[in-house]
Amino acid sequence: MRMAHARDDHGHEHTHDRRRLAFALALAVGTAVVEVVGGVVSGSLALIADAGHVMTDASALGLALAVTFVARRAHTRRLTFGYHRAEVIVASANGLLLFALTGVVAWHALERLRHPTEVDGGTLLLVAVAGLLSNAIALRLLHGSDSVNVRAARLHVWADLGGSVAAVGAGVIVATTGWARADPLLSLVIVVLVAAGAARLLRDTIDILMEGVPRGVDLLAVERDLRTLPGVIAVHDIHCWTVSSGFVVFAAHVEIVPGVDVLDTVAQGVTLLRERHGFDHVALHPEAASLHEPGAPVDLRWQPPPGSSHRGA
Structure with missing residues (x-):
């Protein structure tokens, strides 16, 4: 018996993914630094907390970037498909991390609803807008890849973008009305959106790890x-x-x-x-x-068709 094989080279796609992730990582680290400085200057715990959130996502981006190098390693006699599954494993871990982050953010949001803190609305708004622009650029960089690894990183950036939108909205409301509970209320809305995205990501990675038939294949x-x-x-x-x-x-x-x-x-x-x-x-x-065929004699030897130039082994 013979086996026919066919494979595509994914190196070009991985190169693009690495560039996207590297730029997004640099933007995330820069955003976190700006938010820490802005939080200290304005006295905003919200900005400092969001900076911690961004740094957690930066760690996830760093892992996603590292796995693109691991996945390039050649297959071995033990790992016959190479290290491609490393991408899926890291994406699953990122999905679980997102769920953990949404829980932490939700808890802090509820705490701030009960015990609102006063912040400098003007500084909060300025830094939040800077973070929003940075996350928007990172999201654009990560757009267009089918990699579950990049998708997971994109979800982290969406979470950061959502946090920036909430911070901008809170900054506007706090600066104009002084209502401090605006920020935690908007944060809870974002938590629901991010959790839904994390659930979809985990569903897809679990399907891959369980070796289910890919979606769209009949x-x-x-x-x-x-x-x-x-x-x-x-x-x-x-x-x-x-x-x-x-x-x-x-x-x-x-x-x-x-x-x-x-x-x-x-x-x-x-x-x-x-x-x-x-x-x-x-x-x-x-x-x-x-x-x-039950009861029929079995002859596994391949016989060439009449007139064929092929010869049996």
Whole structure:
């Protein structure tokens, strides 16, 4: 029996992801420094707390950046798919971290509702606007990648952006009305949005770790297409899963009747699966149809079709 394989090179995509993450990390660290200074000058605990939030997200961005280098390592005899799954593991950890952060922010918001603190609304607004612009730039840099690792980093930046929006809104209200409870109320709204995004991220990473069929893949349609190949009468042992973002694997056994050019059928199948269904790595295992006939003699030797130039081993 023979196996047909196909793989795509993801190095170019990883290079873009590294650049995006590096710029976003630099912006996050700069934003945190500005917010700490602004918090000390204005006496705003909200800004200092948000700076801590941003630094936590900066740590997540640093991990996401590190994993893009780890994922480049070549496969080994033990890790036959290489280190691609490191991306998914880190994305899962980031999703859990986001849930923890939303809990902390919610707790502080409730505390500030009960015990509001006075701050310099003008300074709060100025620093919050600077943070908003910084996060908006970082979000734009991370836009457009399908990587779950970059998606996780993008969610962290969304959380920071939400915090900046809440801080801007709170700054405007505090500066114009003096109502200090505006900030914690807006923070609770952002907590709900970030938690929903974290839930979606964890759902996707758990699907990958459980080796579920990727969203958008119709296995019934794939099986129907394989049955149209010359000599194929049945398809079974179908498996389809995601190794990492943009790296989908498909494997199946195809039963082929005698007298058909097996190599040509398998080659057609690989091309069909790559071009029509977008699979990155394909493994088709041809089998003699007689193997599945009860009581029939089994001959696994491949016989070339009449007139074929192929020779059996």
